[in-house]
Amino acid sequence: MTQNSPVIWWVRRDLRLADNPVLHAAVSSGRPVIAVFICDNVVESLGAAPKWRLGLGLEAFAKRLEDIGSRLVFRKGAALDVLRTLVAQTGATAIWWGRQYDPDQVARDKAVKAALGDLGCDARSYAGHLLFEPWQVQTGQGKFYQVYSPFWRAVKDRDVAARLPAPKSLRKPDHWPESDRLADWSLGRGMDRGADVVYPHLHIGEGAAHDRLARFIECNVGQYKDQRDFLHKDVCSGLSENLTYGEISPVALWHAGQHALDAGRPGAEHFLKELVWREFAYHLVYHTPHITSRNWREGWDSFAWRDEGGDVLRWKQGRTGIDVVDAAMREMYVTGRMHNRARMLVASYLTKHMLTHWRVGQDWFAECLVDWDPAANAMGWQWVAGSGPDAAPYFRIFNPDTQAQKFDPAAQYRKAWLAELSDSPPQSAMLFFDACPRSWGLRPQDGRPAPVVALADGRKRALAAYENKNKS
Known part of the structure; x- marks a missing residue:
């Protein structure tokens, strides 16, 4: 190993220069740095919306490096x-x-690290996607946490x-390896006509992410706890x-939230709790x-x-006949995202x-969400x-109509997304x-359908199913 032999930085979900431990280490080594993104089977398996959004992020990050x-x-x-x-x-x-933590990437990375080590390469993984490595957070008995509150x-x-600061330059190699053209990969092919509809709602790249964080801390963090569940109010950070x-690090969010908490901003602690909810999800996925x-x-x-069945298609189409559920599904097709409380309502109804x-x-969200994680x-x-985890089935059969009355009292959210x-x-x-699949043949004049399942009937059926499960 010499100071002239390059470090290959295998870029994955860390499309940023600042707060990037692996990049910081590569720059600190004083050696040439070759940043490489690999379109492997993990990337190819992504759903239409996240694969398209990844391509846009890569395009922006390539420009940032240039x-x-x-x-x-x-x-x-x-990859190997x-x-x-x-x-x-x-x-x-x-x-x-x-480092990544979901099982597909863990299996791939272990195999890659072992094989590269056999070749004599210095193969290393670095933290950066999380605040705390999953194995570093343990109960008093040395086990992993299974409940969020104690976590x-x-x-x-x-x-x-x-x-960590963003480097102002990277040392170049003597010769650059050849590169594919990102456009030739057609990562956005699956979006079809939906891409033009969703694109204006995106905030692509590291600069946009930090601007988004700054606006949230300045304008919305103070009301975040009390107002975040109201469907028509734009008070969430959107940083998912x-x-x-990886266009922004959880470390950047934590320090911004902590600074707001120290300044007495009332919603800051709840924002930090939501960030840690993401940590808890990865904690469980790892363990x-x-x-x-x-x-x-x-x-x-x-x-x-x-x-899957015919009724599921109506759920996907935003035509269950339950207004707030259908509004949420249509929000997803237009913006690529869905309000967090609305996600709970559509999931509970399904x-x-x-x-x-x-x-x-889960599979449909993985196909349609630009913030899929x-x-x-x-x-x-x-x-x-x-x-x-933390499940309490009898107490989490949401009534969508009651939730809508509470969190969308003037029907602003429902009217924003339901033309009917x-x-x-x-x-x-x-x-x-304009965004939904042409094959659905949907038109605004089709009118509202009757509910797939009436709310009272669905609740009774679900409770009966849970009772039968507990008896079996």
Whole structure:
């Protein structure tokens, strides 16, 4: 290993220069840095919306690297094969990357690290996607946490890593390896006509993410706790979009929230708790990886959930006949995101009133959300369904109408997304018909359908199913 042999920085979900431990280490080594993004099977398996949004993030990050005199190399193929080829082409003796925690990436990274080590490469992974590594947070008995509240108490007073500056330049290699053209990958192909509708709602790149954080702290953090559940109010940070691609670090959010808390801003602690909820999701995914694909709790495999069916298509189309549920689904098609409380309502209606398996909803969100996150999506769906951590099935059969009366009292949210509720619908509601799949053949004049499942009937059926489960 010499000062002239490059470090290959394997870029994944860390599309930023600031607060990036692996990049900081590479720059501090004094060696040339070659940033590489690999389109492997993990990337190829992404749903339409997250794959498209990832491509936009990569485009922005490549420009960011060019601005400091560097570049982002794009390669396609199995990660290990690509990295071996790059080692041979560049003479690199070190390959470093930012750590990920979901089971598919953990399995890939372990295999890559072992194989590169056999080649004599310095293969390392660095923290950066989380505030706390999952194995560093333990109960008094040395076990992992399975309930959020004690997890929060265990981490809320811990020291969080200091912020790291963005480098002003990266040392160049003597020769750049060849790169694919990002556009040739067609990462946005699956979005079809929906891309033009969703694009104006995105905040792409590191600069946009930090602007978003600054606006939230300045304008909304004070009312975050009391107002965040109101569906028509724009008081949430929106930073889930940027966090999932690493365009901003959780460390940046934590320090901003902590500063607001120290300044006496009333919603700051709740904002920090939501950030730690994300940590808890990754804590569980790391320690119990089956949460991403199977029931987390024992005894749920025999529960009488249904799989895909005709009624599920109506749920996907935002035509269940339950206004707030349908409004939320249409918000997702127009913006690529969905209000957090609305996510709970659509998930509860699908898994409880419709008795449809949570995996059906999990998979659809993974297809449609630009802020899709493997840990948060898995834990969120299982939490609502009752099969996951902190679950209390009998007390989480949300009544969507009651929730709408409480959190959308003047129907502003519902009217914003349901064209059928107005004689002169707003543009937001009409855009749904431009974004949804053509094959659905939906039109604003179709009218509101009768409910797939009446709320009272669905609740009775769900409670009966839970009682039968507990007796079995």
